[in-house]
Amino acid sequence: MNRSLLTMRSALILLLGVLVGVGAGVLTACADGGGDARSVMVGATAFAAAVAFFNSIIDQAH
Structure with missing residues (x-):
């Protein structure tokens, strides 16, 4: 039960x-x-x- 609140991508975009x-x-x-x-x-x-801009240019890793 040690899940992070945000993914690394979300944290980077918000930062x-x-x-x-x-x-x-x-x-x-x-x-x-x-x-x-x-x-x-x-x-x-x-x-x-x-x-919105960084969300569109930072690719999601599958």
């Missing part, structure tokens, strides 16, 4: 999505100079797009 989302949010905050809500929205949108 890359989080990194892209945080990077986009930080860059937006630096460029905007105080738009916290805008930075969060940009980060969340970038996260969703990155997860």
Whole structure:
């Protein structure tokens, strides 16, 4: 009963999505100079797009 919660592929896709989302949010905050809500929205949108993108390019091993 020692099963992992996520597969290695899922963990990698989510990690890359989080990194892209945080990077986009930080860059937006630096460029905007105080738009916290805008930075969060940009980060969340970038996260969703990155997860969809990496899910399509990282091949599933059978």
